[in-house]
Amino acid sequence: MGHPQKLQEIMPSFWQILQRFWPYIQKQQALAIGSLLALLAEVGLRLLEPWPLKFVFDRVVDPTGEASGIPLIDNLAPTTLLWLSALGLVLVTGLRSLAAYGSTVGFALTGTRVLTEVRNDLYRHLQSLSLSFHTKAKGGELTIRVISDIGLLKDVVVTAFLPLLGNVLILVGMVALMFWLHLELMLLALLTVPLFYIATARLSSQIRDVSRKQRQREGAMAATAAESIGAIKIVKTLSLEETFAQTFSGQSHKSLKDGVKAKRLEASLERTVDLLIAIATAIVLGRGAQLVLNNALTPGDLLVFLSYLKNAFKPVKDFAKYTGRLAKGTAAGERIIDLLDQKPEVQDLPGAKPAPQFQGYVQFENITFAYEPGHPTLKDIDFSVAPGQQVALVGHSGSGKSTLTSLILRLYDPDRGCILIDGYDIREYTAVSLRAQISVVLQESLLFAGSIWENIAYGSPNATPEQIITAAKIANAHDFIQNLPQGYDTVVGERGVTLSGGQRQRIAIARAAVRQAPILILDEPTTGLDQENEQVVVEALERLAWGKTTFIIAHDLYLAARADLILYIENGCILERGTHQELMQANGRYAELYNLQAAQRDLNNRQEATHVTR
Structure with a gap:
């Protein structure tokens, strides 16, 4: 008692x-x-x-x-x-x-x-x-x-x-x-x-x-x-x-x-x-x-x-x-x-409205961002991209390239400065409506447990069967899907482990294509692929990126060289910017890295040719 x-x-x-x-x-x-x-x-x-x-x-x-x-x-x-x-x-x-x-x-x-x-x-x-x-x-x-x-x-x-x-x-x-x-x-x-x-x-x-x-x-x-x-x-x-x-x-x-x-x-x-x-x-x-x-x-x-x-x-x-x-x-x-009680660091601001259909004009204005206070990952980033333009973000690992694209998606908010799309701060829009107009293909092509059809449809849940098949064709995935035992109804294992890396990446590209978004982010999309799969994936990416404002994060500078604008980022700062020819003429960090990769590629080709001759 x-x-x-x-x-x-x-x-x-x-x-x-x-x-x-x-x-x-x-x-x-x-x-x-x-x-x-x-x-x-x-x-x-x-x-x-x-x-x-x-x-x-x-x-x-x-x-x-x-x-x-x-x-x-x-x-x-x-x-x-x-x-x-x-x-x-x-x-x-x-x-x-x-x-x-x-x-x-x-x-x-x-x-x-x-x-x-x-x-x-x-x-x-x-x-x-x-x-x-x-x-x-x-x-x-x-x-x-x-x-x-x-x-x-x-x-x-x-x-x-x-x-x-x-x-x-x-x-x-x-x-x-x-x-x-x-x-x-x-x-x-x-x-x-x-x-x-x-x-x-x-x-x-x-x-x-x-x-x-x-x-x-x-x-x-x-x-x-x-x-x-x-x-x-x-x-x-x-x-x-x-x-x-x-x-x-x-x-x-x-x-x-x-x-x-x-x-x-x-x-x-x-x-x-x-x-x-x-x-x-x-x-x-x-x-x-x-x-x-x-x-x-x-x-x-x-x-x-x-x-x-x-x-x-x-x-x-x-x-x-x-x-x-x-x-x-x-x-x-x-x-x-x-x-x-945990509060999201990124939230819709009071009065945030659904985003209109984007044209794809993207501006970074004096962006600074840090994961930990006092240790900025990006410092004073300032550039603009016209609709339909392709921008390559290059530089060593850890320089801040992926962080930069994460800010476009509002996975994080900058500590200073603002990102504009078509002249408006992206924080004026709801996060859901913003991300709905951005397609992403990541280095790790993560698939969910379910059918291939469902995995492609995750990009746009309201997509019609015709749109899903068209997206698969854009991604060079339609033919191999048709050859699977159940075709589009084939169930993939968790994280897509039952498919090869190239197949997973092409399904991820199809998932991005069915979204039909005006802005595209490609984060190391060809890393880890063999030469044959890389060629197929690059062809699919070119079709996917046609007419879209595209951000390409690439260590392979042969892929970056095709972009309209190349940004060389180091320690969170843009050290060099311009086209491939402009940067090669400047003979700076980008040119040094490109020449190094070219020499390595030539060496690999000679070794492969020697092996075939033998």
Whole structure:
């Protein structure tokens, strides 16, 4: 008793979770109110359950006993009262069971609906977070939060918190009735409350800490598993299976130790509570029996009091039983709220409007950007691109080329300066409408698990079958797709592992082509391809880029040399700009790098020719 306060201490954030989710609960207001009424009915009927037994002990077992003070009962014959009491016991218990069923199912349905909606919103929120968040976060841990943490919180609400809520109401009612039945016995029962407080305070805090640590370890395990499985080819190539297995095993072993420790603490708390309940019952039974022998209390009153005492301690027992679950649920809720509290660094500004159809005139005006304060990745970038022009971004790795194109997509916002499309700051438009008019082909041609048809259609979900086939033809993909066992309905593995690199890249090009966007970004689209596939992909890219404002990030300067404008970027600054001929005449960094690549290419060709001759 006195444990509602302790409940708040054990679940310091549970109320914050309820408050945070209150708007979701309000949507299920009718169901929640109906479940609450059923719960109150169950509490009232549970309070009535012992009274038929009181009448049997006081008026049937001992017919000469003290009258109940209720004329309707006192005037009944003992046999009649016995059968009525038995019938009343069955009726009250049956109605209580029906009310308990209604409240349990109703609250379970409420919790399931609420937390399902929370999960959906959490996933949407996760998708809306900026790229800077996702580059630092671990994918496996985020998956645990969306799937496992919500599931655990739902389980805790349905199987632990709501039953405890009912028991607390029962506790309040029974304590009030025990005070009314006999003040002295009630005060004796309260003697054990300080012991309850001391026992639960120490053990419950330890259970909460261990449970929170266990959830963190489970998140680390998920991150390790997701990382190794996602890069399984590299893991096998480098023979890292045992390394990752040992890391996972170590985390799993620590999680196991935490789980066992939590179970031991829960068991210790439950057994301690059992012992204290037995002590309180023994004290009340001893003193109550003396009062009965002295005719200061009827046997029925003692029976009702002991019944109430047993049920009044039930919330304490349940609290001990569910402390581990509640602690895990609290830890899960804290992690969910932590994720919901993350704010996207890139958001639509107030008053942002859908972008009109772009012509493709792009301007960078004095752009400076840094991932970390004080360490700029781009510095004072200033250039413009006419509609339909092709711009090549060249330079060593890490110079800021990919960052520059990420700013066009508003994956990040610049720290200073602005990017204009057709004369308007791109921040004036909604991010969705901006990105809808930009096609991207990345170095890693990522495909999703699904059919080839679906993977191409991701570029434009409303594309017609004719548009998808036309896009595949532009990408030089139609012929090889037709030769696959199920053609366009062929299902590719996750990340497209069932296709070759060249095939994956051509499907990625088709996905960009079906978008029919006026602006195109090509980020190292031919890297890692053999000569034959590279030629096919370059032909597809040329068709794709026709008439579009195109940004090409390329280490292969033979691909960059075809561009209308070449920007040589180093340490975040544009060191050289111009056409291929202009830069070669300037004999600067670009010319030096181009000549180096040309010499290497000639050497490779001679070696290949020598090999063929032999």
